[in-house]
Amino acid sequence: MSLKIRINEDMKVAMKARETTRLAAIRLLMAAMKQKEVDERIELDDAGVIGIIEKMLKQRKDSITQYEAAKRQDLADVEKFEVEVLTAYMPQALGAAEVEAIVARALADSGAKGPADMGKVMALVKPQIAGRADMGEVSKLVKARLASA
Structure with a gap:
């Protein structure tokens, strides 16, 4: 099942269960996908949907920081809930060892010699x-590896 279809099905389930906050978060995602x-x-594929979710997660995390600095915990809690909903659609996260292996392979494949090859x-x-x-x-890791190369 494609990610778009899964999100649409989850929206229907949230509607039927009357989960208004979850439904609102899913509708925000659906609106961003439709806008793109x-x-x-274009017709979005899974990679395009993931790109949109990453962007939305970054926005939510920035908002949480700002709301907490302004002592608006109520708004920060709404954003945190949206982060939870959006994170459910992201693929399984890689472990640190897997990321390092991918970076090491990319360094070898690209023939990178220094920071200019980032x-x-x-x-x-x-x-x-x-x-x-x-x-x-990942960028910090690559920079560190290139600086020591």
Whole structure:
């Protein structure tokens, strides 16, 4: 079952169960997916949906930080719930050892010599890791490996 179909089915289940907060979070995701399809005149595949979810997760995490700094725990709790709902649609996360193995293989395959080759390495790593690991942390790992190379 494609991710889009799964999200649509979950929306129907949330409607029938009258889970209003869950339904609202799923509808936000559905709206973002539809907007992307209309804007770019494409049919989203699973990778496209995961990209949208990653973007939404990043936005929610930024909002949580800002709400907590402003002492608005009520709004932060709403955002945290949305993060939980969105995270359920992400693929299984990779472990640190798996990420390091992928980075090591990309370094070898790209023939990277130093920090100037970061783009080459990340181009090989991103398709394998997208949605399964924090790209910021992966980027730091690649930078550290290239600096010591």
